[in-house]
Amino acid sequence: MTGPRPPGDATGQDLPTRSGWERLGVGLPLVQAPIGGACTPALVAAVGDAGALGMLAGSWLPRAALTDQIRAVQRATARPFGVNLVLEWPQHERLATALDHGVPAISTFWGDPAPYRERIQAAGAVHFHTVGSRAEARAAADLGVDVIVAQGWDAGGHVRGTTATLAFVPAVVDLVSPVPVLAAGGIADARGVRAVLALGARGAWVGTRFLLAEEAGTHPDFRRRLVAATAEDTVHTTVFADGWPDAPHRALRNTTLTRWEAAGRPAAGARPGEHDVIAEHRELGPVRRYADVVPLADHVGDVEAMAMYAGQGVGLATTTEPAASIVADLARGFAAPE
Known part of the structure; x- marks a missing residue:
């Protein structure tokens, strides 16, 4: 693709130019x-x-x-x-x-x-x-x-x-x-x-x-899990459905996912511990198990059980910087x- 490069382009790549x-x-x-x-x-x-x-x-x-x-x-x-x-x-x-x-x-x-x-x-x-x-x-x-x-x-x-x-x-x-x-x-x-x-x-x-x-506003425990994780620790699943149902996602395996799988992956209404409040945020409020909520710096509680979204490249992300x-x-x- 040809066309003018934006100011400061140091990559040598032709950049997208459609519509500006x-x-x-x-x-x-x-x-x-x-x-x-x-x-x-x-x-x-x-x-x-x-x-x-x-x-x-x-x-x-x-x-x-x-x-x-x-x-x-x-x-x-x-x-x-x-x-x-x-x-x-x-x-x-x-x-x-x-x-x-x-x-x-x-x-x-x-x-x-x-x-x-x-x-x-x-x-x-x-x-x-x-x-x-x-x-x-x-x-x-x-x-x-x-x-x-x-x-x-x-x-x-x-x-x-x-x-x-x-x-x-x-x-x-x-x-x-x-x-x-x-x-x-x-x-x-x-x-x-x-x-x-x-x-x-x-x-x-x-x-x-x-x-x-x-x-980034990532919780320290989430950071530690990311640094330690490999691609095999990620799972393509539908477990964290509350707030965004019927939307597949990839996240790190954790206790919420393991309990849900052990129960046979039941639908909402029959999931183990689904009414549990597992964490709190001073501004955003309580987090229930299975919520589509990532652990942020100000969350307190069982943040390990929250939705720790991560892709299969996670094993290459090895440090905070x-x-x-x-x-x-x-x-x-x-x-x-x-």
């Missing part, structure tokens, strides 16, 4: 995935300052809280960033909030982006849409989405499809060319970035590695081989 990626001024075709409540304004700003694109997780925030987070990022950095919206629920008000505050990138996931596309385009924002199937990819390309994120089954958190990154990314690239594709799922170091570029992706979408960023260091390591994947 170049106006974002992002030096690396690398996006920090919206890692739920652990995604803080400080993390998003640090990723942007390091030359990549940070992404706020806006899907469940009240409009006032989303406004506060957007303004916090804007105070912390002049670099561009985005807001992610999960389309399982109506997101028109949150989209309006983001666009009214000048957010230059909008990411959508888990639903039909068509009702939102016109408003995103009219605002001049770059529209990313994450897909888990060829049919979703084709529909997004036909709609005119600017950048398609091809999420493999390897990914952590909520997983849309059933095909692994290695097979899914090139299939999507071939299907939607020349629409640029970012790869998601199992990418946690420079080797993963280099691999997805070889598959035809124009860049990478990385989540699990950023859970270990110093700026500044977001800038994570971006710098991943950026080596864009450099020409020596």
Whole structure:
């Protein structure tokens, strides 16, 4: 793909240019995935300052809280960033909030982006849409989405499809060319970035590695589990369904998952301990077992039993470090081989 590169591009890669990626001024075709409540304004700003694109997780925030987070990022950095919206629920008000505050990138996931596309385009924002199937990819390309994120089954958190990154990314690239594709799922170091570029992706979408960023709101016990975990410790499951039912996800095996499996994976209403309050947060309130809630720094209680989302690249995420260091390591994947 040809076209002008944004200011500061040091990768030598051709960057996505449909509908104005170049106006974002992002030096690396690398996006920090919206890692739920652990995604803080400080993390998003640090990723942007390091030359990549940070992404706020806006899907469940009240409009006032989303406004506060957007303004916090804007105070912390002049670099561009985005807001992610999960389309399982109506997101028109949150989209309006983001666009009214000048957010230059909008990411959508888990639903039909068509009702939102016109408003995103009219605002001049770059529209990313994450897909888990060829049919979703084709529909997004036909709609005119600017950048398609091809999420493999390897990914952590909520997983849309059933095909692994290695097979899914090139299939999507071939299907939607020349629409640029970012790869998601199992990418946690420079080797993963280099691999997805070889598959035809124009860049990478990385989540699990950023859970270990110093700026992330990840609970210390969750950090320790991530550092100790390997790919075999992750499970593709539907156990953490309260708050987001019928949505498969990948998480670290823990006591909640083990008890549920031992009981035969029963449906809601028959799950062991499903009324237990396992943790508390001073602002967000109590957490019940099976809730779609990740352990944050201010949670107290049995945080080990909460939803510890992580992708299969978790074994490559071995230490807590500044977001800038994570971006710098991943950026080596864009450099020409020596």
